[in-house]
Amino acid sequence: MFKDGKFHIIDGAMGSLLQTRGLKSGEKPELFILENPDILLDIHNEYAKYCDIVTTCTFGANRLKLGSSELVRKVINTAVSVAKKSNATAVALDIGPIGTMLEPIGTLKFEEAYDLFKEQVEAGEQAGADLVIIETVADLLEMKAAVLAVKENSSLPVIATMTFEADGRTFLGTDAKTAAVTLSSLGVDALGVNCSLGPDELKSVVSEMLDYSSVPVVVQPNAGLPSIENGNTVYKITSEAFANSCEYFADCGVSVFGGCCGTTPEHIKAVKQMLCNKTPVQRKIKKTTTFCSGRKTVELDGRNTLIIGERINPTGKKRLKEALREKDYGYVINEALSQEEFGADVLDVNAGLPEIDETQTLVSLVKEIQSVCALPLQIDSSDPKSVESAVRIYCGKPIINSVNGNKESMDSILPIVKKYGTGIVVLTLDENGIPETAEKRFEVAKRIVDKAVEMGIPKENILVDCLVLTVSTNQKAVRETLKAVTLVKEKLGVKTVLGVSNVSFGMPEREMINAAFLAEAFGAGLDMPILNPMSEKYREIINAHKVINNEDAGGKKFIELYAGKKKEEKRDNIHSLDIKEIIISGRKSLAYNTVSQMLETTDPLDVINNYFIPALDTVGDCFEKGTMFLPQLMASAQTVKNGFDAIKDHVGNTVATKGKIVLATVKGDIHDIGKNIVKMLLSNYGYDVIDLGKDVDPTVVADAVEQSGARLVGLSALMTTTVRAMKDTIDILRERGLECKVMVGGAVLNKEYADMVGADYYVSDATESAKTAAVVLGK
Amino acid sequence: MQNFIDEVIRYLGYGENVPDKEVIDTITEIKNNADLLLKPKSVYGTFGIGYFDFLSSDLSAHLKGAESIILFAATLGAESERLASYYQKTDIQKAVIFDAVCNALIEQYCDCICQEIADKLLKDNKYINTRFSPGYGDFSIEYQSLILDNLNAGRRIGLSVNQSSLLLPQKSVTAVIGVFDSPPEGKARGCDSCNMKESCKMKGESGCSKTANSIL
Structure with missing residues (x-):
């Protein structure tokens, strides 16, 4: 629908207009319109005087934000129906970001994101939307999930716009060129930028998109950067200034316009007037x-x-x-x-x-x-x-x-x-x-x-x-x-x-x-x-x-x-240093070569038992006594890890282990550095660590224990809100009658908490976990 | 810079001890890398009294006598997550140091923005007190999302929460600040109102890890 060689105009902001008509700060617009369809229709009609596409009031209408699929369908059905009653030529189903982060930073899986979007798309098409706008997205992968959800579950055209910062990248680091290349290749019907900053700050972002997008480019800026005063969000760019900036974009090759946060029917009216004597510029798209x-x-x-x-x-x-x-x-x-x-x-x-x-x-x-x-x-x-x-x-x-x-x-x-x-x-x-x-x-x-x-x-x-x-x-x-x-x-x-x-x-x-x-x-x-x-x-x-x-x-x-560089000379013989000394002093870069050399004459298991472990014990003792500190403990741990790399390269296989340990940061919790420290140290001591990662479902832990036969489980939780999940996990382990001991650790934990959740051991730091492993599995 | 490094050293659990030169060099290297790559962002706004102060009795006490409040959110951004992951996969010592550097950075950044706010308000003869974050005292961390929603923080600075009310990116802060007509009593928040007081290893020491989302 955007390849007709004409300009298209989309509407402006919805939320701020609803606020002037009774929506309270913090209240969900999607729920407000269920009670106030007349207000919604009024706003659509205000915009429809100047634009040909209105967007539905469904920005946050996903199951995660609204709580149920039923409510998602109800909101979308109402919002699309009302918009269709307006005088606009076309109604675009609006889809905003889910509101929580996808993996790897967050815990939402790609497929889960896809399913959330799919519900919205199906409801939107059923209700009669003419196209879909996916907007204000900062994560390119989330955008991909949404685009695929539209293309695989409907026959609607799709516009995809992302939000950029002053440095020309989204919050997740995607630049405009990358967004344009990826979205073009996914086959969207138009792509561009919305929200972000004011129009003037978007010039370089838009110009990159114009170079690399194989489809029409959309610009829907904010009316400048807002401030929040006494609970009200205030935007400062006037409709004239807004239209002036848009004129610049039109002359560069942008053919679809609209407004985001803080824009009003006045802004859209000014854009329409600005465009009335223009025709879209023929773009030069790079075919690299x-x-x-x-x-x-x-x-x-x-x-x-x-x-x-x-x-x-x-x-x-x-x-x-x-x-x-x-x-x-x-x-x-x-x-x-x-x-x-x-x-x-x-x-x-x-x-x-x-x-x-x-x-x-x-x-x-x-x-x-x-x-x-x-x-x-x-x-x-x-x-x-x-x-x-x-x-x-x-x-x-x-x-x-x-x-x-x-x-x-x-x-x-x-x-x-x-x-x-x-x-x-x-x-x-x-x-x-x-x-x-x-x-x-x-x-x-x-x-x-x-x-x-x-x-x-x-x-x-x-x-x-x-x-x-x-x-x-x-x-x-x-x-x-x-x-x-x-x-x-x-x-x-x-x-x-x-x-x-x-x-x-x-x-x-x-x-x-x-x-x-x-x-x-x-x-x-x-x-x-x-x-x-x-x-x-x-x-x-x-x-x-x-x-x-x-x-x-x-x-x-x-x-x-x-220029002027001779070949680096071979370093002096560094192997005169004892590996124990190297570990204790945490000289990470020396371990690999030293251990490789030792392996010519020494059995790998002897290297571990006679050198690695005594050195680690020394460091652990010093750490407990307070004569060595966490960075030193970690430098030693990394040194041993590098030594292990030499062993693995030498034997091309795992060396005999001292038993299996399952580690996980519990469901709902995303802090995993503590767990990773424990993992490193336990591996150093020769245990076979099965690391399940973060945000791990209790059943996944139980399954891993069942399959591996591990006799020790380490669970980490960092916040009071996630300690519950620790208890749930231990409960499942016990219910299934798995014969394993459980050690728990994490910032908010203490002995009492550990007892409360039913753990066998409370470990206050990584060296404690190694000691506990020695007790349960043997040294 | 020296103050910053001292702060990081305290977060790393050194107390009054002095780390060796190698550790200090690594801290400096990681701090420089963080300065280069991280783009901290914040958003705040003023709100009337009577809307948020009832959420917890400790928060009410913090806001007692305030004429309005400021909701505040700040984050080191998604790159901090990526770098943390990078260090955890390549060098665990650097990962631990990076974590402490981030804790110090987000505190420093929040202090800096709050100072700007204070300077601005001072022109109208108004004063602010300290940041009070979800997780302090009986102010449940479940209120994180309320603060974020009111600031539109997802759109403005890319900050969100997961189902357990943990901030994403992790190195982030949300807080409520009181605005007063006269300088508020300078009562610093002590360990007693902290939800980590039972297990904190730095309790009672100067410069504990104050971030609501701190890790070690």
């Missing part, structure tokens, strides 16, 4: 290749290179396999963060291990990585179910790796690419295998690209991988790959990727061959190599290539990196 996380967009503009980090792939990696089996996502996150540090622009994520549940693992990896790492992800799997599950909960616009020329692959993967607007890696192979010649590979690529484009997948989202074969078994084929890259790029006009490292398989000095191949591939037109960014040889080629390719302007970065 873009991918993003929730906080960062990377872009191929035809002149630059992007590096895809390959390390999160268990194939041939003992330690990563073990980490995935054990759900030790901390290890994976560190792999992600170090690749980011070494210059990766995108991270490939693969969880393909025969003995694990790929879908669930891939989803967990995506959630965990995107909670701390800002790089866009490439979801690497051939299983359509895993791909879709991971892409669905991904915040941003990911790449899917991959589709090939097999009918089955195209039929299952391309619809996902289309629906979620992701990037896609196209492999030049089909049911007949990998063609030998460059021309044949080009043909396969063309067939897949044509099909994708026919389905409506933009060419910019397509990356072709011409497949690297190993030089040791297929020497002639390597050249064909390079030729194919050039062909595909020139004739199909798409970008290219290549997994580089495979080329040297079976050869000595693999990095040497990899580096030479990478340089040649760049020459052939490679845009995105998939490689290990930790390899210095690769980095040298990449950094040099960026100078030659005129990406690194003036060679500035290159000079910074290499």
